[in-house]
Amino acid sequence: MSEIFALLIFPSGLFLLGLGMAYEWVDRKLLARFQNRIGPRWFQPLADNIKLLAKEEVVPDGVNRLLFIGLPVVALAGALTAALYVPAFGLPPAYSFPGDLIVTIYLLSLMTLCIGLAGANTISRFSLIGATRTLTQLFSYEAPFMLTMLGPAIVARTWQIGAINEFAGAGNWLLLTQPIGFIVALIGLMGKLEMPPFDAPEAETEIVAGALTEYSGRGLALFHLGKGVELVVGVTLIGAFYLGGIANPLEFLIKTGALMLFIVGVQALMARMRIEQTVGLWWRYGSLLVLAQLLLLLIWETIV
Amino acid sequence: MTQPVEKKGDRFIIPIGPQHPALKEPGHFEFTVDGEMVTDATVRLGYVHRGIEKGVESRNYVQNLYMLERICGICSHTHAMVYAMGVEKLAGVEAPPRAQAIRLIVAELERIHSHMLWLGVAAHEAGFDTLFMYSWRDRETVMDLLEALSGNRVNYSANLLGGVKFDITPDQVKDILEGMAFLEERNRHYLEVVMNDMLLLGRIRGVGTMSKADAERLGAIGPTGRASGVARDVRLDAPYGAYRTFKPVLMLAETGDLEGRFNVRLREIMDSIRLIREAVTALPEGELTTRMPRRIKEGETVSRVEAPRGEAFYFIRSNGSEMPDRIKVRTPTIFNMATVLTLARGHQLADMPMILVGIDPCFSCNDRMVSLKRQGEEAAGGDAVAGPVMTWNEFRKAVMR
Amino acid sequence: MMNTEELLAAAGALLEPWTVEKTTPEEGRVDIVVEADHLIEAVTALVNAKWGYLSALTGLDLGPEAGRMEALYHFCHYAAVLTLRVRLGRETPVLPTVCGVIPSTSFFERELSEMFGITVEGTPNTDHLFLPDNWPTDTYPLRKDFDASALRAQDENRG
Numbered sequence: 001m002s003e004i005f006a007l008l009i010f011p012s013g014l015f016l017l018g019l020g021m022a023y024e025w026v027d028r029k030l031l032a033r034f035q036n037r038i039g040p041r042w043f044q045p046l047a048d049n050i051k052l053l054a055k056e057e058v059v060p061d062g063v064n065r066l067l068f069i070g071l072p073v074v075a076l077a078g079a080l081t082a083a084l085y086v087p088a089f090g091l092p093p094a095y096s097f098p099g100d101l102i103v104t105i106y107l108l109s110l111m112t113l114c115i116g117l118a119g120a121n122t123i124s125r126f127s128l129i130g131a132t133r134t135l136t137q138l139f140s141y142e143a144p145f146m147l148t149m150l151g152p153a154i155v156a157r158t159w160q161i162g163a164i165n166e167f168a169g170a171g172n173w174l175l176l177t178q179p180i181g182f183i184v185a186l187i188g189l190m191g192k193l194e195m196p197p198f199d200a201p202e203a204e205t206e207i208v209a210g211a212l213t214e215y216s217g218r219g220l221a222l223f224h225l226g227k228g229v230e231l232v233v234g235v236t237l238i239g240a241f242y243l244g245g246i247a248n249p250l251e252f253l254i255k256t257g258a259l260m261l262f263i264v265g266v267q268a269l270m271a272r273m274r275i276e277q278t279v280g281l282w283w284r285y286g287s288l289l290v291l292a293q294l295l296l297l298l299i300w301e302t303i304v
Numbered sequence: 305m306t307q308p309v310e311k312k313g314d315r316f317i318i319p320i321g322p323q324h325p326a327l328k329e330p331g332h333f334e335f336t337v338d339g340e341m342v343t344d345a346t347v348r349l350g351y352v353h354r355g356i357e358k359g360v361e362s363r364n365y366v367q368n369l370y371m372l373e374r375i376c377g378i379c380s381h382t383h384a385m386v387y388a389m390g391v392e393k394l395a396g397v398e399a400p401p402r403a404q405a406i407r408l409i410v411a412e413l414e415r416i417h418s419h420m421l422w423l424g425v426a427a428h429e430a431g432f433d434t435l436f437m438y439s440w441r442d443r444e445t446v447m448d449l450l451e452a453l454s455g456n457r458v459n460y461s462a463n464l465l466g467g468v469k470f471d472i473t474p475d476q477v478k479d480i481l482e483g484m485a486f487l488e489e490r491n492r493h494y495l496e497v498v499m500n501d502m503l504l505l506g507r508i509r510g511v512g513t514m515s516k517a518d519a520e521r522l523g524a525i526g527p528t529g530r531a532s533g534v535a536r537d538v539r540l541d542a543p544y545g546a547y548r549t550f551k552p553v554l555m556l557a558e559t560g561d562l563e564g565r566f567n568v569r570l571r572e573i574m575d576s577i578r579l580i581r582e583a584v585t586a587l588p589e590g591e592l593t594t595r596m597p598r599r600i601k602e603g604e605t606v607s608r609v610e611a612p613r614g615e616a617f618y619f620i621r622s623n624g625s626e627m628p629d630r631i632k633v634r635t636p637t638i639f640n641m642a643t644v645l646t647l648a649r650g651h652q653l654a655d656m657p658m659i660l661v662g663i664d665p666c667f668s669c670n671d672r673m674v675s676l677k678r679q680g681e682e683a684a685g686g687d688a689v690a691g692p693v694m695t696w697n698e699f700r701k702a703v704m705r
Numbered sequence: 706m707m708n709t710e711e712l713l714a715a716a717g718a719l720l721e722p723w724t725v726e727k728t729t730p731e732e733g734r735v736d737i738v739v740e741a742d743h744l745i746e747a748v749t750a751l752v753n754a755k756w757g758y759l760s761a762l763t764g765l766d767l768g769p770e771a772g773r774m775e776a777l778y779h780f781c782h783y784a785a786v787l788t789l790r791v792r793l794g795r796e797t798p799v800l801p802t803v804c805g806v807i808p809s810t811s812f813f814e815r816e817l818s819e820m821f822g823i824t825v826e827g828t829p830n831t832d833h834l835f836l837p838d839n840w841p842t843d844t845y846p847l848r849k850d851f852d853a854s855a856l857r858a859q860d861e862n863r864g
Contacts, residue, residue: 632764
């Protein structure tokens with residue numbers, strides 16, 4: 001019974017959906033304030049999602065119906081499952097086993113994969129180009145992002161998120177010892193969530209809404225909710241690994257809040273990168289720097 | 305709406321328009337792409353065609369002033385001014401010096417307004433929404449000044465045949481100077497941002513490069529041409545009105561890419577600010593209007609003005625009656641449109657909105673010409689179009705009366 | 706730099722061989738009538754001498770009584786404006802294209818042919834530029850005898 005409660009209501013499930021929407025609001029509101037706009041009211045994401053869920057879902061011609069309806073569900077389910085293994089809201093992870101870090105990273109990628117497939121499934125030109133870009137981007141940031149998760153795991157000598165969190169909580173601020181990893185992880189998260197300047201896959205002035213152009217109603221709502229959840233899971237992971245662990249709700253709010261401020265600041269400051277610029281940035285700088293840092297870590301670990 | 309993949313042979317065509325987030329006005333572009341690379345481009349215009357060129361033939365000269373002002377919402381003053389100057393030339397009268405100076409001030413305010421609008425749109429196309437929001441916020445200063453002067457934010461109706469409608473009071477001069485000081489500071493900042501922001505430079509430097517030879521061959525004019533080193537500016541080449549007294553500075557860039565176009569337009573804003581300052585402090589005294597005959601002498605004339613986007617060219621033919629025989633309107637966008645189609649090839653799809661916006665296209669200016677109008681029947685003309693909500697049939701009835 | 710009068714004189718000399726009639730309608734302008742057959746030579750001469758740029762192409766319908774149409778090629782060079790005027794019959798107006806010399810004329814020629822029904826021989830693209838694709842053939846809106854009522858009746862029937 002308690003498992004079902006954990007899965008559906010708290011800390012995963014409904015609670016996390018709400019948290020995801022709250023963080024989406026923080027993102028939108030802060031960005032608006034940085035851009036000299038007023039921004040949405042606190043319940044705007046909720047209202048958006050209720051409206052979308054209530055609307056008719058148009059299934060366009062020429063798509064595989066099963067995939068078209070199934071992909072958003074899988075994407076959201078993946079994000080929600082990933083949340084079970086992280087200390088969301090400062091509570092210990094609902095489930096934990098050695099090696100759950102790897103599972104979480106894969107579950108987080110599921111979302112992007114689903115968006116790419118959803119775009120490729122339709123026959124709209126904008127969706128197809130969007131899907132190509134989404135998947136291209138996936139291949140560029142995925143490896144560096146994974147490496148940044150590896151760094152803390154190596155120094156903590158465990159593959160268990162909860163254990164790494166405890167290790168970091170014992171006064172180990174990895175932000176100071178692995179600054180490159182921290183920066184790349186944050187930027188990687190932005191790439192995952194297709195936030196500016198990495199929003200080429202959904203650049204509205206070129207390809208309308210990218211891979212999700214044909215989505216309306218329920219499917220779009222589920223993708224949006226999934227992105228919100230992924231944002232929470234992402235900032236929680238980075239906060240737990242690099243900012244000295246997340247042990248209680250207050251710490252969670254402060255640390256993830258600080259990360260949000262950083263993320264939104266980057267969004268406000270930058271112009272959109274072209275897809276080949278994004279790929280170039282990740283492979284030329286992101287991956288190399290993280291690899292170099294990882295190499296140093298490994299050497300250090302063997303010596304000490 | 306589903307837009308199925310359209311394959312002609314092996315070509316994959318991406319449509320931009322008539323309705324597309326990148327376009328603020330309707331136009332239809334088709335880009336043939338190979339992966340992300342654009343290999344061909346075509347354009348289809350006419351979605352905002354209102355038939356103004358035919359319409360003017362059955363309205364009198366005064367009515368036409370207001371009709372032509374509505375060709376474009378951004379450079380409305382330019383159209384009214386070039387028309388008024390042409391008719392004055394035909395009638396053999398000249399507007400008084402004070403009126404000419406006021407025309408210059410409004411024209412330059414309009415140039416600032418247009419260029420800042422462009423800056424915002426261009427930044428938005430590059431995904432730099434912060435610059436977009438900021439430049440449009442600051443643009444409000446200029447809109448407020450124009451509203452204080454004329455009562456309107458767009459379509460200022462500053463011109464009359466033979467003069468201008470309103471005066472500029474000493475209080476307004478003070479407001480204008482204050483506004484200019486603010487805008488100068490802001491635009492200096494934007495110039496710095498545009499020239500130094502690495503990511504934005506990554507999107508504009510070396511993109512859409514047009515050599516001077518190409519620019520001349522394709523007929524690029526206005527800031528688009530000047531960014532490629534084509535030294536043409538009607539305000540200097542053929543000074544008209546108060547530009548004989550207050551000389552603008554020719555802004556040129558040699559690079560010919562989008563960076564050059566940003567550079568030229570931003571520096572032109574700075575120069576407009578200088579011109580406005582000079583003009584408001586040295587405003588000649590005197591009348592605002594002069595007497596105009598109701599019937600215009602038979603004849604043909606050419607009137608040219610530097611609009612914010614380049615040279616606006618009017619050919620006016622009078623047959624001696626109250627109505628013109630023919631007015632030809634040639635706006636700058638049609639010239640620059642040809643450059644887009646050529647520049648598109650070999651660039652990435654991601655650069656298309658930027659290249660398109662780089663010429664500052666104005667589809668309303670471009671599409672004007674024919675109206676379906678029963679001969680001899682008078683109508684309200686352009687005003688009816690401005691009504692807030694109309695069904696398609698109502699709209700057609702209103703414009704096609 | 707030459708002043709406007711000198712520029713116009715230079716253009717006049719340049720076009721001397723093809724000039725049918727030359728007038729000076731107002732200050733800073735000269736109006737030269739050429740035959741349609743000589744248009745390309747005249748334009749080529751101007752382009753080769755780098756005399757300004759083609760600023761506009763104006764169609765002019767002098768009405769059914771006069772039975773004549775004109776095409777006006779306006780060249781601007783600093784403050785000087787030169788107009789090459791080609792006189793055409795109203796029944797079968799035909800012009801040669803100048804796209805071979807000035808590629809950017811394509812748009813202007815498309816506009817001219819759809820608005821006035823002037824056939825521009827050899828122009829690369831004859832599609833409608835501004836008018837809808839389903840615009841009736843042989844209906845040229847900028848001609849003086851254009852009657853919109855028939856079109857409107859057709860429109861109203863369609864709803």
